[in-house]
Amino acid sequence: MPSARYDDLFARVDVPLRDREWPSRRLTEAPLWVPVDLRDGNQALAEPMDPSRKRAFFELMVSMGYKEIEVGYPSASQTDYDFVRLIAETDLAPDDVTIVVFTPARRDLIERTVESIRGIRNPVVIHMYTATAPLWREVVLGHDRESLRELILAGGRDVLDFAGDLDGVRFEFSPEVFNLTEPDYALELCNAITTLWDASADRPVILNLPATVEAATPNVYADQIEYMHRNLDRRSAVILSVHPHNDRGTGIACAELAVLAGAQRVEGCIFGNGERIGNVDIATLALNLHAQGIDPMIDFSDIDHIRRVVEHSNRIEIHPRHPYVGDLVHTAFSGTHQDAIKKGFAEHRDRAAATGIPTDQLPWRVPYLPIDPADLGRSYEAVIRVNSQSGKGGIAYLLERDYGIEMPRRLQIDFSRRVQQHTDDTGLELDSADLFTIFERSYLTPGATSIELVELDVTSVGGATRTALRIDVDGTEHAATFTDVGVVEATTRVLDAAGMPLDIVSLHQTSLAAGNDSDALTLIEYRRGPATHWAAGRHRSVLDATVIAVINAATA
Ligand SMILES: CC(=O)SCCNC(=O)CCNC(=O)[C@H](O)C(C)(C)COP(=O)(O)OP(=O)(O)OC[C@H]1O[C@@H](n2cnc3c(N)ncnc32)[C@H](O)[C@@H]1OP(=O)(O)O
Ligand SMILES: CC(C)C(=O)C(=O)O
Numbered sequence: 058m059p060s061a062r063y064d065d066l067f068a069r070v071d072v073p074l075r076d077r078e079w080p081s082r083r084l085t086e087a088p089l090w091v092p093v094d095l096r097d098g099n100q101a102l103a104e105p106m107d108p109s110r111k112r113a114f115f116e117l118m119v120s121m122g123y124k125e126i127e128v129g130y131p132s133a134s135q136t137d138y139d140f141v142r143l144i145a146e147t148d149l150a151p152d153d154v155t156i157v158v159f160t161p162a163r164r165d166l167i168e169r170t171v172e173s174i175r176g177i178r179n180p181v182v183i184h185m186y187t188a189t190a191p192l193w194r195e196v197v198l199g200h201d202r203e204s205l206r207e208l209i210l211a212g213g214r215d216v217l218d219f220a221g222d223l224d225g226v227r228f229e230f231s232p233e234v235f236n237l238t239e240p241d242y243a244l245e246l247c248n249a250i251t252t253l254w255d256a257s258a259d260r261p262v263i264l265n266l267p268a269t270v271e272a273a274t275p276n277v278y279a280d281q282i283e284y285m286h287r288n289l290d291r292r293s294a295v296i297l298s299v300h301p302h303n304d305r306g307t308g309i310a311c312a313e314l315a316v317l318a319g320a321q322r323v324e325g326c327i328f329g330n331g332e333r334i335g336n337v338d339i340a341t342l343a344l345n346l347h348a349q350g351i352d353p354m355i356d357f358s359d360i361d362h363i364r365r366v367v368e369h370s371n372r373i374e375i376h377p378r379h380p381y382v383g384d385l386v387h388t389a390f391s392g393t394h395q396d397a398i399k400k401g402f403a404e405h406r407d408r409a410a411a412t413g414i415p416t417d418q419l420p421w422r423v424p425y426l427p428i429d430p431a432d433l434g435r436s437y438e439a440v441i442r443v444n445s446q447s448g449k450g451g452i453a454y455l456l457e458r459d460y461g462i463e464m465p466r467r468l469q470i471d472f473s474r475r476v477q478q479h480t481d482d483t484g485l486e487l488d489s490a491d492l493f494t495i496f497e498r499s500y501l502t503p504g505a506t507s508i509e510l511v512e513l514d515v516t517s518v519g520g521a522t523r524t525a526l527r528i529d530v531d532g533t534e535h536a537a538t539f540t541d542v543g544v545v546e547a548t549t550r551v552l553d554a555a556g557m558p559l560d561i562v563s564l565h566q567t568s569l570a571a572g573n574d575s576d577a578l579t580l581i582e583y584r585r586g587p588a589t590h591w592a593a594g595r596h597r598s599v600l601d602a603t604v605i606a607v608i609n610a611a612t613a
């Protein structure tokens with residue numbers, strides 16, 4: 058690989074901090090989340106959102122509880138402009154939702170942006186940006202440090218000209234590519250802007266410090282943010298915001314460490330759409346807090362609905378392994394994980410019963426599942442799925458959950474061998490209906506010899522139990538009546554007399570399908586030669602189910 062072509066970040070800009078404090082801090086509350094899907098996410102789509110997709114996405118964000126939403130780049134397209142007008146002219150946005158509109162530092166475009174918010178009732182943030190890193194200055198903008206400073210301040214003055222006296226309007230500045238900008242220069246520009254815009258506690262200025270192209274390990278970004286946090290003028294009149302992208306795949310870590318380093322506000326996209334690899338995923342960030350016991354202040358209780366709207370609006374599918382929302386993220390195929398989850402669920406249910414606390418409020422401690430899928434509106438159905446990597450625990454869990462069959466441990470081992478053979482042969486995943494078919498074929502289906510239960514009559518006469526049994530073996534009827542002999546022994550004696558001896562090792566009763574109309578299911582372990590085997594019998598009556606189980610064992 059021609060790796061020598063690339064410089065690390067340290068060769069490109071100074072990283073100013075040596076005595077950082079962020080490593081010893083902890084996350085204790087949610088920052089202000091600002092979804093930028095309708096602007097940064099939208100500008101990265103092959104087909105930008107049409108008005109109805111934008112509206113559906115916006116309504117979703119409002120319903121989830123976002124209070125500040127970047128809705129577009131009104132000077133860039135008529136669709137974006139019209140969407141801001143829609144918000145200004147209708148009650149689409151509740152009064153407590155702040156609307157952010159985005160603009161470069163160009164007078165004509167700033168004017169158009171301010172025009173878009175005319176008459177709006179909601180609080181508004183006008184978000185002005187200019188790239189400040191050396192490469193952008195030299196190659197893109199054609200400015201040196203001094204002349205770029207002038208361009209930015211000219212833009213800042215234009216913002217004041219057009220919107221300085223509008224009630225309810227605040228300002229945001231982003232030194233785009235902050236993470237590759239010299240720290241002293243970024244600080245100088247931010248301080249110049251907060252002075253120009255007269256940042257105050259009543260009208261704070263948002264300084265948004267993007268990792269526009271992620272370029273270093275997250276600790277470096279945290280150092281850069283802490284440096285600004287500690288050195289900015291008018292710090293109490295500044296809302297310090299971050300905007301990580303995900304080029305190195307560490308956008309989440311950048312945002313989390315940046316909050317430790319002093320950031321109060323995080324811009325990103327729900328499930329991480331955005332330029333190139335995407336913006337930081339603010340859904341994952343929020344649910345990471347939830348998983349640490351911190352209220353994310355956003356409602357994810359129906360994550361599949363959220364996902365459907367996001368996929369519809371972006372026309373991009375979410376990966377099955379995407380944190381928290383992917384189809385497979387709460388699913389275990391592997392045997393030992395399934396075993397642990399099955400035991401964890403059982404312990405959870407037992408603890409709920411013992412404490413009287415409902416299962417959905419009980420502290421969560423199920424192995425391999427960082428949060429309860431039910432918190433996100435997910436059922437437990439997809440948690441355990443069976444393929445060739447699965448073990449007895451998961452297989453038993455599915456048969457118990459969907460058919461009510463409680464298998465003793467030695468039967469679980471026997472059955473999982475049969476399932477394993479099937480999955481090895483086919484390479485396919487099995488659902489619980491498939492498992493039940495294998496169960497029926499293995500234990501409930503009589504073998505080659507034709508044996509039928511013709512009559513079973515158990516009565517109690519004067520304190521004694523009388524068992525009358527008639528069995529047809531290959532067309533010949535064998536009958537006997539016993540007193541005070543259980544049905545298992547009665548059946549084996551009749552079979553013995555018919556030349557079919559059977560050595561029963563253990564017997565277990567369970568039921569098939571939970572509820573009142575369930576059938577009885579008798580599971581029998583019997584010895585033939587050196588090994589033990591299993592058979593089962595199913596009937597409305599427990600006694601008949603038991604005799605049928607013994608007969609099935611004899612014919613196997
Ligand atoms: C990191 C980010 O996400 S930044 C946001 C990026 N988003 C978008 O670009 C989506 C919307 N953009 C657009 O629709 C268009 O680019 C527009 C309408 C904004 C501008 O279109 P055009 O006037 O045709 O300009 P174009 O995009 O080709 O080039 C940008 C020009 O603005 C300048 N410019 C770029 N960014 C800025 C800025 N933040 N402030 C001031 N000037 C800027 C460039 O130097 C270039 O100037 P030049 O023509 O003198 O070389
Ligand atoms: C905040 C703006 C300028 C942005 O999208 C970025 O820098 O990534």
Ligand SMILES: [Mg+2]
Binds near residue numbers: 300336
């Ligand atoms: Mg961005």
